[in-house]
Amino acid sequence: MNDASPFLDLDPGGPRVSVRFDGTDHALPEGANLAAALLAAGVRVFRATPVSGAPRAPFCMMGACYDCLVLIDGVTRQACMTRVTDGLVVERAPGRDLHDG
Amino acid sequence: MDEVDLLILGAGPAGMAAAAEAAGAGLVVALLDEQARPGGQIYRDVTAVPPARAAILGPEYRAGRPLAEGLADPRIRHIPGATAWKIDPDRTIAYSVDGKAALIRGRRLLIASGALERPVPIPGWTLPGVMTAGAAQILLKQSGILPRRAVIAGSGPLLYLIAAQMVRAGTPPLALVETQTRGDLLAALPHLPGAIRGWRSMAKGLGWIAELKRAGVPRHRGARDLAVDGAGRAEALALTAGGRRRTIPCETVLLHEGVVPNIQATRLLGLPHRWDQAQRCFVPRHDRWGETPLPGIHVAGDGAGIGGALVAELSGRLVGLCAAAALGRLDPVERDRRAAPLFRTLARERAVRPFLDAAYPPGPQTLSPADGTIVCRCEEVTAGEIRRHARLGCKGPNQAKAFGRAGMGPCQGRFCGLAVTAILAEANGQSPDETGYFRIRPPIKPVTLAEIAAMAPTGPDKDSA
Missing domain, CATH: 3.50.50.60 (FAD/NAD(P)-binding domain)
Structure with missing residues (x-):
């Protein structure tokens, strides 16, 4: 999670709020698209698939592929359809144990 | 239940243009869209984009701004953040905003749900x-x-x-x-x-x-x-x-x-679709006013066949005019007078498509993936497994679900449907039309039981005409 982000942020200014993802705290732009903000923060793997435990991350960014599923307040949600708010606690969506295959 | 003259699903160029045209003729319009801001994917967030970013995106993107600003018309109710999960042939849509579900019905309905990546x-x-x-x-x-x-x-x-x-x-x-x-x-x-x-x-x-x-x-x-x-x-x-x-x-x-029509909504409605060989995708059948065989239900924009943003806008305007005339707010002669230049521009904008479709076809791996390649991302089903289903007698995508779960994950086939159809068609020596597509059932987006349970009871609705 501490890797330099593979993404360039054109507008890094603006207010940031604290979001916890999978146990790690991130300062993300308030009101941003959660999937985009986590990608920009260097998060590369969002979940493991229920079938094989393969790692997945956002693929379509338009609410169609469901690869960015996360767990918020016990509800499975699409990170790309969720806004960043202060104090958001995001967990990995239920799946098999992550493998590196 | 809410009832409006024209109910539109999707606030991309087609939906926004249809709303503006219909409202201009005096119709009461509701525009449902999943995103927080209008624009669809092509003009996503065009009303909020900072100038430096707009410069990078270029003039074609900035051109969407007036359309989005047109939604300020008081006759247009833009309902952002709305996830439509059920759509009925009586033109009722069940949708949720912030975890609250509601029903809305249109005297006319436009499905302008745009495109998906192939x-x-x-x-x-x-x-x-x-x-x-x-x-x-x-x-x-x-x-x-x-x-x-x-x-x-x-x-x-x-x-x-x-x-x-x-x-x-x-x-x-x-x-x-x-x-x-x-x-x-x-x-x-x-x-x-x-x-x-x-x-x-x-x-x-x-x-x-x-x-x-x-x-x-x-x-x-x-x-x-x-x-x-x-x-x-x-x-x-x-x-x-x-x-x-x-x-x-x-x-x-x-x-x-390339992109292909997003047909989840039109399949859910049970509308007939045909295989477009030039664009290698299914498109819902419709006439030149975007009207489908279901009374009062239209399609426009990329969801009615890939044409790009300008074609989408023009086709949306035509639906707006058609709806206004059908509901008695616009004289048919006046409808035709306003539509004539739109049809002319539409023909010009569509002229480039046959060249583009032929010059940039999907590659061979897309049309016929290798056996070891995952086709259904959700259920991790490979092309080889789909071909094995075909050898065991699987003729179409719906049978493939029973054989090996392809298309049964959360994306409901959005990112495997065309590949499954193509693989089965090739393996069985059938056309894509003969092979068919996944049957799409509600809910087309996830909805919690609590949301459904909290909906106002609808019962026999005496208010609706």
Whole structure:
């Protein structure tokens, strides 16, 4: 999670709020698209698939592929359809144990 | 239940233009859209984009702003953040906003649900770091972020556009890997004279290619056997071009083999679809006013057949006029007078399509993925497994669900449906029309039981006419 982000942020200014993802705290732009903000923060793997435990991350960014599923307040949600708010606690969506295959 | 004159699903160019045209004729309009701001994917967040980002995105993107601002008309109720999960032939939509469900009905209904990226099943396409080119565009438009070390791969004008935008932003792609061949270009040449009528689109595309050339972005044309390599994430794209196998190290791979109509809503409605061989996708049947065989239900925009943003806008306007006339707010003669220039511009804008469709066809891996390649991302079903289903007697996608769960995951076939149809059609020696598509059932987006339970009881509705 501490890797330099593979993404360039054109507008890094603006207010940031604290979001916890999978146990790690991130300062993300308030009101941003959660999937985009986590990608920009260097998060590369969002979940493991229920079938094989393969790692997945956002693929379509338009609410169609469901690869960015996360767990918020016990509800499975699409990170790309969720806004960043202060104090958001995001967990990995239920799946098999992550493998590196 | 809410009732309006024209109910529209999707606030892209088609939906926004239909709303403006209908409201201008005095209709009460409701416009449901999943996103927080209007624009669809093509004009995503166009009303909120900072100037520097707008400059990178270019004039074609900024052109969407007046359409989005047109939604301020008091006769238009824009309902953002709305997830439609059930749509009935009586033109009622069940939707949720912030976890609250509601019903709304239109005297006319327009499905303007736009396009999806065509599935590009290549080895490694499920790895983190692999995204659609459209996803990269959305990240740029809405969030102002761009991949630093990306390879763009596939076929179609959108590849040049996103690559040119990355150049303007100062993070040029490491390479542009194109699957179309010289043969495709030759096959497209007979369509060139017709395409001249749409010369503006052609000039734009050539401009983007010139930008890439000036920036020194390497292009690999006629690329075959694409594969994303990496342990747990994308680390390189491998390909064969010019008789040579090469591997391009990268962090992000952006895939694109064109876009196809998003037919979840029209399939859910049970509307008839036909296979469009030129665009290699299913399109809902409709007349020149976008009207489908179901009374009062229209389609417009890319969801009615891929034509791009301007075609979408024009087709949306036609639906607005048609709805106004059908509901007695516009004299049919006046409808035709207003529609005539729209039909003329539409013909001009569509003229470039046959050339583009032939010059940038989906690559061979997209049309017939190798056995070991995952086709259904959700259930991790490979092309080889689908072919094995066919050998055991599986004739169509709905049977394939029972054979091996393809299409039964959360995306409900959005990113495997066309590939499953193509593989079964080829294996069984049938046409795509004979092979068919997944049957789409509600809910087409996830909805909690609590949301359904909390809905106001609807019972026999005495208020509705």
